[in-house]
Each structure stands twice: as C-alpha cells, then as structure tokens.
Amino acid sequence: MNQDKPLFVQSDKTMLLDVHSPRAEEARVRLSQFAELVKSPEHMHTYQVSNISIWNAAAMGKSYEDIISTLEDLSRFEIPQSLLFFIKDNLDRFGAIKLTPYDNDYHLLTVKGSLFKAQIISSKTLMAILQPFSEDSFLVPWYKRGEIKIQLIKLGFPTDDLIPLKKGEKLEINERDVTLSKKSFSLRPYQREAVQAFLGSRENEKGYGNIILPCGSGKTVVGIHAMCELKTHTLILCPNVTSVHQWKREILDKTDITEDMIGEYSGELKEVKPITIATYQILIYRTTESDEYKHFSLMTDHPWGLVIYDEVHMLPATCFKVTAEIQSMYRLGLTATLVREDHREAEVFSLVGPKRYDTPWSVLERQGFIxxxxxxxxxxxxxxxxxxxxxxxxxxxxxxxxxxxxxxxxxxxxxxxxxxxxxxxxxxxxxxxxxxxxxxxxxxxxxxxxxxxxxxxxxxxxxxxxxxxxxxxxxxxxxxxxxxxxxxxxxxxxxxxxxxxxxxxxxxxxxxxxxxxxxxxxxxxxxxxxxxxxxxxxxxxxxxxxxxxxxxxx
CATH class of the missing domain: 3.40.50.300 (P-loop containing nucleotide triphosphate hydrolases)
Known part of the structure; x- marks a missing residue:
C-alpha cells in the first residue's frame, strides 16, 4: 500500500479520489479519459467506469495498457480483477465492429470474432439492413449508416466508424480580438483545449463528439471557435427561439461574419444561409402523426460542413432519425450534462459521437470562470x-x-x-x-x-x-x-x-x-x-x- 497514491478503486466500478492529495489534479486529468465524474463534494470525488466511458476512451485511442497503467500508478490498493475484466471486455467490443468505405452506394461493416458475428446474424432487425458480403463482413446501404450504429449499440456493440467526414462548403470566418460590444475577446484555456480535443490533430482528424462544460462556462464560445477552425457552412440546432437569437448575437459579436450570412430557421422564419440556426422543434414539426416531417430536408439538402447540437442532452428522440442520416458531417454536441431521462445516452454516443472533453464545475469555480x-x-x-x-x-x-x-x-x-x-x-x-x-x-x-x-x-x-x-x-x-x-x-x-x-x-x-x-x-x-x-x-x-x-x- 502506498499512502501517496490518491485513488481508491472498488469492485463496483467506482473510484474515490482524495482531492487533498498533491496528485489530485494529475489524477483528475488522467481519470477523465476513461471514467465519468459522478460526485464531487468536499473531500472525495467519485468516478464511475461504464461501458460508454470505456468506449469513449477507445474512440480517443486509449488502449488497455494505457488505462491499467493509470490505475496502477494512482491506486492505493490492488485493482479488483472484476474491473480489469470489464475494461478489457468493453475495449474488445469497441474494436470488434468497424465501418469503412466501400463504394458510392455501400459501406463495409467488418466483424471480428465468431461470437459477435453470430449475435448479429441472429438479429432480424440487423439482418433486414445488412447484406452478407464475406465470411466476416456485410454491406450497409450508405443511407443506413446511422441506423445500423443505433441497432448495434442496442446490442452492446459500439461501431468504430472509420469513414472520412466530408469537409462541406467553405466559409471564411474569424474571431475578433475586440467584440462589437467593444470588449477584448480571447479564448479561455479550457475552451481552446475542448475544441482541440474535438478536432484532434490534423493528421488524425476527429470532428465528431460531445463537449461537456458547466452552465455559464461559455459553451457558445466553444462552438464559435470550432466554426472558426473548420471554416465551413454550419447548421446550429437549439432548444428554442430565444437561444437561436442568442447564438446569432454571439456570432455577430465575436466573429467577423456579417448579418446577411446568418439565417434563422424556426416557426417564424425559414432562412437558409451559410450559417443557419434552427430549433429542434421545427425539425420534428408535422401536421399529423402520419405526415412526413416537413423540415428534415434542412439537414440533408445543404452542403453543411458542421452541425452543432446545443444542449445535446435535449436532442428529441424523433431527431435521432435525421441525425442518423448525417453521419458524414462534422458533429459537435454541447451540454452541461449528458444525463437523459429516457436513458438514451448510448444513442447520443453512437450518432453524435463520444465525449471528447469535460471538466468539473468545482474546478472552473475555483479558477474564477464561473x-x-x-x-x-x-x-x-x-x-x-x-x-x-x-x-x-x-x-x-x-x-x-x-x-x-x-x-x-x-x-x-x-x-x-x-x-x-x-x-x-x-x-x-x-x-x-x-x-x-x-x-x-x-x-x-x-x-x-x-x-x-x-x-x-x-x-x-x-x-x-x-x-x-x-x-x-x-x-x-x-x-x-x-x-x-x-x-x-x-x-x-x-x-x-x-x-x-x-x-x-x-x-x-x-x-x-x-x-x-x-x-x-x-x-x-x-x-x-x-x-x-x-x-x-x-x-x-x-x-x-x-x-x-x-x-x-x-
């Protein structure tokens, strides 16, 4: 037992971090790569390892050795064998199913392991979509890319989607040093880190996933910085019209984009511009339950390079359908919490992407940012x-x-x-x-x-x-x-x-x-x-x- 180590790892997949330890901040950064912070009171912070947290780690390129070395370096006591097995099992699941390009009409789904393949073949829902191709692969119609990922996640199989993202139509947009309201403007360190984690290196681009930051910490600025980095036509989806207007106000205040380049798409206006800000409600509007959704085409008929989901935890279940159809685009989810009352967090992971960045409320409060x-x-x-x-x-x-x-x-x-x-x-x-x-x-x-x-x-x-x-x-x-x-x-x-x-x-x-x-x-x-x-x-x-x-x- 080493008293200098700050972490207590338990067999129920939780980990207690002693925040008074000199290594607490180091531990927080390393743990956030494969575990979720679920409690952060005064003395002990609790982290939870879950299948999604391990899949998040795998999506960011973390290996079993990376995770175990972190635990061994930080844990005061021996790591429970049951937790080691859980981590290994879920890492193996993430790499078992890969989606890669095939031709203009199909993607290729490759399955590693006879057990995983047998479970897929036994699913009538999956086999209604998939076409057998070889001993260990299937063809997927390109327009079923999102749906197949949803169905697989329901079986406990995350899909490693390796199909390149489209760049979208170009848009020159830059951040101001001084805002229109005459205030100096610069990114906070964590805002810059969040966008870097979302995009990855230019050699190994990511460009899809969720950023989790506390309310009041400037998630809109994070979205604006992503827009300025990608420089592409952008669709922003919001919970209500007030937030639509807020996004527009912030974009005009903090970038050099002109007002005629920003459109509002809501119940009141139907403008499609290089930057279009829409409500979730307008996307799922239809006259009767049997009618088609009249405005889903907004997502698919324009060469968007980036889609931003504001308050992504509020993504209506109906919107999962259209989100499933835009898997080729850069996708950024912004939220203070991924908790959903319908427990569909796994579908947000599958369709929008994994968690790319988060930081505790208490840390930003201590630093004076909230x-x-x-x-x-x-x-x-x-x-x-x-x-x-x-x-x-x-x-x-x-x-x-x-x-x-x-x-x-x-x-x-x-x-x-x-x-x-x-x-x-x-x-x-x-x-x-x-x-x-x-x-x-x-x-x-x-x-x-x-x-x-x-x-x-x-x-x-x-x-x-x-x-x-x-x-x-x-x-x-x-x-x-x-x-x-x-x-x-x-x-x-x-x-x-x-x-x-x-x-x-x-x-x-x-x-x-x-x-x-x-x-x-x-x-x-x-x-x-x-x-x-x-x-x-x-x-x-x-x-x-x-x-x-x-x-x-x-």
Missing amino acids: AKAYCHEIRIPLSEEAAVEYATAKGAAGRYRIAAENPLKEKVVEELLNKHEGDRILIIAQYLDQLEKIKKRFGFPMITGSTGNKKRDELYDAFRSGKENVLIVSKVANYAIDLPDASVAIQLSGSFGSRQEEAQRLGRILRPKEKDSHFYTIVTKFTSEEDFAQNRQKFLAEQGYSYEIESPDM
Whole structure:
C-alpha cells in the first residue's frame, strides 16, 4: 500500500479520489479519459467506469495498457480483477465492429470474432439492413449508416466508424480580438483545449463528439471557435427561439461574419444561409402523426460542413432519425450534462459521437470562470387548507402538485426579495397557476411558453440592461438563456426530482460576476416534494456545492 497514491478503486466500478492529495489534479486529468465524474463534494470525488466511458476512451485511442497503467500508478490498493475484466471486455467490443468505405452506394461493416458475428446474424432487425458480403463482413446501404450504429449499440456493440467526414462548403470566418460590444475577446484555456480535443490533430482528424462544460462556462464560445477552425457552412440546432437569437448575437459579436450570412430557421422564419440556426422543434414539426416531417430536408439538402447540437442532452428522440442520416458531417454536441431521462445516452454516443472533453464545475469555480454559488433549501409546512387537500388527494402527481403550489411559499419569496433587494433575481416555477399568483402579488414581468418570442427577447434584454431586476419564469428559461448578471434564483417548484433541470436552473446564475450567487429551493416538508428534493439536493452536493437546509417557523 502506498499512502501517496490518491485513488481508491472498488469492485463496483467506482473510484474515490482524495482531492487533498498533491496528485489530485494529475489524477483528475488522467481519470477523465476513461471514467465519468459522478460526485464531487468536499473531500472525495467519485468516478464511475461504464461501458460508454470505456468506449469513449477507445474512440480517443486509449488502449488497455494505457488505462491499467493509470490505475496502477494512482491506486492505493490492488485493482479488483472484476474491473480489469470489464475494461478489457468493453475495449474488445469497441474494436470488434468497424465501418469503412466501400463504394458510392455501400459501406463495409467488418466483424471480428465468431461470437459477435453470430449475435448479429441472429438479429432480424440487423439482418433486414445488412447484406452478407464475406465470411466476416456485410454491406450497409450508405443511407443506413446511422441506423445500423443505433441497432448495434442496442446490442452492446459500439461501431468504430472509420469513414472520412466530408469537409462541406467553405466559409471564411474569424474571431475578433475586440467584440462589437467593444470588449477584448480571447479564448479561455479550457475552451481552446475542448475544441482541440474535438478536432484532434490534423493528421488524425476527429470532428465528431460531445463537449461537456458547466452552465455559464461559455459553451457558445466553444462552438464559435470550432466554426472558426473548420471554416465551413454550419447548421446550429437549439432548444428554442430565444437561444437561436442568442447564438446569432454571439456570432455577430465575436466573429467577423456579417448579418446577411446568418439565417434563422424556426416557426417564424425559414432562412437558409451559410450559417443557419434552427430549433429542434421545427425539425420534428408535422401536421399529423402520419405526415412526413416537413423540415428534415434542412439537414440533408445543404452542403453543411458542421452541425452543432446545443444542449445535446435535449436532442428529441424523433431527431435521432435525421441525425442518423448525417453521419458524414462534422458533429459537435454541447451540454452541461449528458444525463437523459429516457436513458438514451448510448444513442447520443453512437450518432453524435463520444465525449471528447469535460471538466468539473468545482474546478472552473475555483479558477474564477464561473461564479461561486451557495445552495439553500427552505422547508416550510403546508397551509392548513392545503394539508387537508393533500391528505385526501388521489394519485402521486396530484399530491405532488398540491405540495409544490403551497400558498405559504409566497411569504418566503417576499422575505427573499427583501433580503436580496437590488440583486438580479429569477423566480422559477413549474406550474403556470403558481406563476400567475406570484405575478399578481408582486407585479414583476413574467415569461412562460405562451409569451411571444419578441416579448421574451424584450424582457430578457430589459433584465440584462438593469431596467428590470426581477423576472418570473417558467421552465422555458431552463435552457440556453444568457442572463450574465442574474445572481439569485428562487425555485418554487420543479419537474419532480430532475437532476438535469436542477443543473440547468443553477446554471442561470453561474456567469462570473463580482458577487456570489444564491440558489434557493422552497420545499413543503413532510410531503412527496421533500422526497424529490432530496434527489435534487444530492445532485448539487455531488457537484461540490454547499447545501444549507433551513426550516423557519411559520
């Protein structure tokens, strides 16, 4: 046993990293190549080895010897044999199936190992796509490239896709040294590292995969830098129209591209330009369930050289179909977390690409690139009237909503508004009735799904400029909204225990600023809302945030 080694490797495929060790930073960098950081509280960070994390490592060229030498160098105790077998098995799976060019109509799928081949042959779904070619290979129609990768990943077989990416039509685009808003502009070190990891060396180009960075760390800038490096026509896909406008604003501010070269493709406009920014929703729009998707051709009919998926964890399941059809393009996914409630992370890996880069929230906070944030949970009782309603309600969803809309929460909101008077504050809730009551009581402007895009932009701009210090927002503000001066978020209700939502809402207040940020969640105690809150609390604590629980007398 070596006391100087910072890592404790366990048979359940988790690894505990002592963050107080002099070798902790070295270990973090090396572990991130083949394991996922799942918890980062004060003293011990937890990493998880999974099939996807090992396939990510294989996609980045890491060998079994690379991984084991890292573990042996860092681990204080002997590495469990079961973990060694798991790593070897999944590395062998990654290299077993390769996709290579054949001719204009077909790709060649080569299978190494009789067991893997037997499992493929026994799959009716796969054999409806594949055409036997030789003893160890099959032909794949070129337009089934993505679909075959999806079907194989469902069987536990990642595809090593070796077909070269197309360059796309050229576009001259360069970053500014001084932005249009007259601010000096340069990339942060981790932003440059992220794009380098995405593209690889010019001798061994990658150009497809996901970059995972905390909310507030400048993922849009990462996307812009990738565009400037590749210099090609680019399609950017976003969760909503507000984020479309935000991307356009950032591109114009930080590059030399002109406005006439940027198109918006949404429910309001249908412009296709060298840089086109579209919503996921418009891609999956159809009049009825039996109709064709009217706008899928946007992805395939233009010579895009790069497709950027903003908030890639939100990629609608329906969009997997069209994503499967654009495997020849450079593809960049941007997100703060790859957690999906439908557990389809493996399909994101297969279609968009492996994780190319990530860095912990706590590291960027320590370096001053995102704000220091304090998380507070305020637990209050149900009002007497609501308590009776809760006790007699039928169904878990009904009880949860009664607890979430507890009218006593309004008093806590009032106290927090007084406490943070003068700060930029977001009041966030899941339920529209609850939002309407808050608006009626306090008179602040409100943004919900029914707020027109023009009005939304006006209110966001008023908040950014300081004309409005408080905004009431529904879950439409969870994603891709840049409100750099927001320093306080008051969460009245959420989507049950969604970790993804918690990360995104906290992200609204993580832009770096002179003062610390505060994230408040108001929870009704002794109800199902308290149970769900514990899941959200656990997620924040695992990211390294302090979490204070208060229970005031009411």
